[in-house]
Amino acid sequence: MTAPLLEVRGLTKRYLGVAAVDDVSFAIDAGGIVGLIGPNGSGKSTTIDCLSGFQRADAGHWALDGKPLAGRPAHAVARAGLTRSFQTVRAYDELSLIENLRVAAQQSDGADWWQALLRTEPLRTHEAASRARALELLTTVGLERYADAPAAVLSYGQRKLLALAACMMSRPRLAIFDEPVAGVNPTMIRRIESVVRAFNASGTTLVIVEHNVDFILNLCDRVIVLESGRTIADGAPALIRSDPRVLAAYLGRSGAAAMLARGQA
Amino acid sequence: MDAAFFVQLLLNGLVLGVIYALIAMGLSLIFGVLEIINFAHGEFYMLGAMAAYFAVERVHLGYWATIVAVTIGALCVGWVLYEALLARLAGSGFERSILVTLGLSMVLQNGAVFLFTTTPKMLQTADTYSNVTIGGARIALLRVLALGIGVVAYAGLHLMLHRTQVGRAMRGVAQNRDAALMVGIDPRAVSRLAVVVGIGLSGLAGAALAPVYAVHPLMGFAFVFKAFAIIIIGGLGNVSGAAVAALALGVLESVMGGFLPQVVVDALSFGAMILVLLVRPQGLFGRGVRV
Amino acid sequence: MSRSTGLATASALLLVALFAVPLVTRNEYLLALGVSFATFAVLSSGLNLVYGYSGLLSFAQVGFFGLGAYTAALLMTELQWSALPAVVAGGALAAVAGLVIGYSSLRLSRHAFAIVTLSFALLCGIVARDWVSLTRGSMGIPGLPVPTVGAWRIARPADFYWLLLGYSVLANTIIYALVTSRIGRAMRAIKLNEALAQSQGLDPLAHRLLAVTLSASLTGMAGGWFVFYLTIVDPSVFDFYYTETMLIMVILGGPGHFWGVLVSCAVLTVVPDLLRFTTDLRMVLYGAVLIVAMLVLPGGIGGWLDRRRVERWRRIAYGSPR
Numbered sequence: 001m002t003a004p005l006l007e008v009r010g011l012t013k014r015y016l017g018v019a020a021v022d023d024v025s026f027a028i029d030a031g032g033i034v035g036l037i038g039p040n041g042s043g044k045s046t047t048i049d050c051l052s053g054f055q056r057a058d059a060g061h062w063a064l065d066g067k068p069l070a071g072r073p074a075h076a077v078a079r080a081g082l083t084r085s086f087q088t089v090r091a092y093d094e095l096s097l098i099e100n101l102r103v104a105a106q107q108s109d110g111a112d113w114w115q116a117l118l119r120t121e122p123l124r125t126h127e128a129a130s131r132a133r134a135l136e137l138l139t140t141v142g143l144e145r146y147a148d149a150p151a152a153v154l155s156y157g158q159r160k161l162l163a164l165a166a167c168m169m170s171r172p173r174l175a176i177f178d179e180p181v182a183g184v185n186p187t188m189i190r191r192i193e194s195v196v197r198a199f200n201a202s203g204t205t206l207v208i209v210e211h212n213v214d215f216i217l218n219l220c221d222r223v224i225v226l227e228s229g230r231t232i233a234d235g236a237p238a239l240i241r242s243d244p245r246v247l248a249a250y251l252g253r254s255g256a257a258a259m260l261a262r263g264q265a
Numbered sequence: 266m267d268a269a270f271f272v273q274l275l276l277n278g279l280v281l282g283v284i285y286a287l288i289a290m291g292l293s294l295i296f297g298v299l300e301i302i303n304f305a306h307g308e309f310y311m312l313g314a315m316a317a318y319f320a321v322e323r324v325h326l327g328y329w330a331t332i333v334a335v336t337i338g339a340l341c342v343g344w345v346l347y348e349a350l351l352a353r354l355a356g357s358g359f360e361r362s363i364l365v366t367l368g369l370s371m372v373l374q375n376g377a378v379f380l381f382t383t384t385p386k387m388l389q390t391a392d393t394y395s396n397v398t399i400g401g402a403r404i405a406l407l408r409v410l411a412l413g414i415g416v417v418a419y420a421g422l423h424l425m426l427h428r429t430q431v432g433r434a435m436r437g438v439a440q441n442r443d444a445a446l447m448v449g450i451d452p453r454a455v456s457r458l459a460v461v462v463g464i465g466l467s468g469l470a471g472a473a474l475a476p477v478y479a480v481h482p483l484m485g486f487a488f489v490f491k492a493f494a495i496i497i498i499g500g501l502g503n504v505s506g507a508a509v510a511a512l513a514l515g516v517l518e519s520v521m522g523g524f525l526p527q528v529v530v531d532a533l534s535f536g537a538m539i540l541v542l543l544v545r546p547q548g549l550f551g552r553g554v555r556v
Numbered sequence: 557m558s559r560s561t562g563l564a565t566a567s568a569l570l571l572v573a574l575f576a577v578p579l580v581t582r583n584e585y586l587l588a589l590g591v592s593f594a595t596f597a598v599l600s601s602g603l604n605l606v607y608g609y610s611g612l613l614s615f616a617q618v619g620f621f622g623l624g625a626y627t628a629a630l631l632m633t634e635l636q637w638s639a640l641p642a643v644v645a646g647g648a649l650a651a652v653a654g655l656v657i658g659y660s661s662l663r664l665s666r667h668a669f670a671i672v673t674l675s676f677a678l679l680c681g682i683v684a685r686d687w688v689s690l691t692r693g694s695m696g697i698p699g700l701p702v703p704t705v706g707a708w709r710i711a712r713p714a715d716f717y718w719l720l721l722g723y724s725v726l727a728n729t730i731i732y733a734l735v736t737s738r739i740g741r742a743m744r745a746i747k748l749n750e751a752l753a754q755s756q757g758l759d760p761l762a763h764r765l766l767a768v769t770l771s772a773s774l775t776g777m778a779g780g781w782f783v784f785y786l787t788i789v790d791p792s793v794f795d796f797y798y799t800e801t802m803l804i805m806v807i808l809g810g811p812g813h814f815w816g817v818l819v820s821c822a823v824l825t826v827v828p829d830l831l832r833f834t835t836d837l838r839m840v841l842y843g844a845v846l847i848v849a850m851l852v853l854p855g856g857i858g859g860w861l862d863r864r865r866v867e868r869w870r871r872i873a874y875g876s877p878r
Contacts, residue, residue: 090751094748106758166756365851374839494671546663
């Protein structure tokens, strides 16, 4: 049995005495797409923020490929191979799409400060390679036409695609996508779904946080469900779909009971 | 060192502390409500002093008439400043605001130098040489009056912020702008009032101190940077904190000036600020009413 | 490719022309203007690196300028160091000061950072004025010795012109190399969207410290050469005038636009002099320009050009401007 890619034990984060994330533990093996769902306030965003180093956890340990990441700052976590996208879609508006992607890659090719300043050989090869990879990723997401356009020009859905591509530039071991289809139309949802599958096929394990439960159930091979900061379910989509606790979390007890009675689960 | 000398230093320090307080409180109020660091704040102190000089020397107004006239003028100038300039910067980002007020300070300061030259002017009135004896020390009457004016101004400001509707609104906006909007407070009106009061306090300080110190175009410049240090020490946006820090600084500078080298006295405010930032960055009294 | 080789050729020719000036004229006024431009070119590019590229509104630059100046002057007069080591030591001390200030204040809010950097510059001026035993106070240290670099005795106006111009070219080349490298790209990314940059492995503190420290050392060395040109160092080297002037040069040229800032530096050095403005009027004008720029054109000329580029792309992407 191979060691899990990401192992999380006892993750806890409190705000003013209330536990937003309460002793959460799970392990993710390399290769698949894992969904992370739960109603509002269940602690999904806080979990990601803690894992990726954007918030300090109050307790817990987690490691990527055996390398401990707890307590490390966000940029160190990214360099260790764990990238993430943001709920509020972020991009460098003044830079072109290619530049946006090249920035995302530059910490991962091992060139140091002097090489960067003097532009000596290993760096030039890296830069050429990263430009090629950027174009390749832009083509995957369908934005290659706008390669030299400033990111400010993109529509909301296109910005989301750019953000996902940027996560992939450094060939991370694990990428976490925070609500990748929030606020976009159904056509774009399908496009993002195929992009996500393509990224996964290229070798990156993905964790997807979403409110759109159908999107998750279609896409992921495993789903973890949070409620009030705790895991209440963890398993294959088919099981999650009919799990009474999950239904209760989203619909309330009576709603869940009604769903089950009508046989719609 | 005899007691009378010490009392002298103390009283002088209180007067100095009062100017610092009037300038710093206005600065703090404007920062708390608008989140703008008003670089030009010292210039309104200078303009108040200049106006007082001209009121007395050219128009021959009496002491109290000058104080009232200049204060009213400063309130009006504050109103104009808000409407013409600061209102446009709402939600504009920190650098734009600081640079606009810096530009304004450059215009006012250098304009004053151009028009009036840097030669200090002494404001002579009938009371210039009158003294009052307190605790064995003789102190100029005008300084005592300035002190009194400062205390009254502080009391007035405190009453306004804590006992009136509009003052509470001001504190509300400083605390949470969005929440204030939701309960129907008009941030424009509150911001305008904050600027009017802040500039008014500065102008008042200028008018009260014009007969005490020399009047010249760079007098505001000297005080404003200390005022910045004071509002950091007291806590950004905390008006009472600024007042306390200002008074303490004034007294300390005056008393220490009696036996420490000048460089220490001048550097005191900045040294204290650095210490506060290292040890308690939110200021001695915390960041205003903001959490 | 041809556009940047064209630009490179143009700059090379311009440089040759600038260096040739003292060969064709003895006009000391012109040479003084050149020295002023060269010095401000370092000051404003240094500020551009910290503010334009890294997004840090710092008022500390003039503090580093004067610190480098006093260090170099004192080393030459008190310890008989020769010019080059003295100036480099001044730059090193300024760099250390930059590191200390940067490390302690970059954690603070932007408001506090602005105030702390401002206070640092003021404190330097206060110390220069009041610590008479070290700095000779308001009188300063007149009669600085003639600097020699190797066999070159820098005494005539033309010599100082070449010295300051040469140093300015060196300093600006270093800054240019940095901002066009991936490090510069990282700085811009951190300024544009810090959280995104962090999620991509970029360390904001390290990049900001680099900007502050590098610009502090380059500015400090400029200070050293500048006071040798003046032959006197006194507390006026810390005047707020320098801060105001370099700020307006950066704002007008466009923060983050290397060439824009250099062009605006040239314009603002030459034009007010041509118009025979007194210092106060010049400052009133700068203040007014600053206010208008902030209200109307906050990105400076460079920013305006950028917005046009975005509009052009919008037209390409959508067929009409949004």
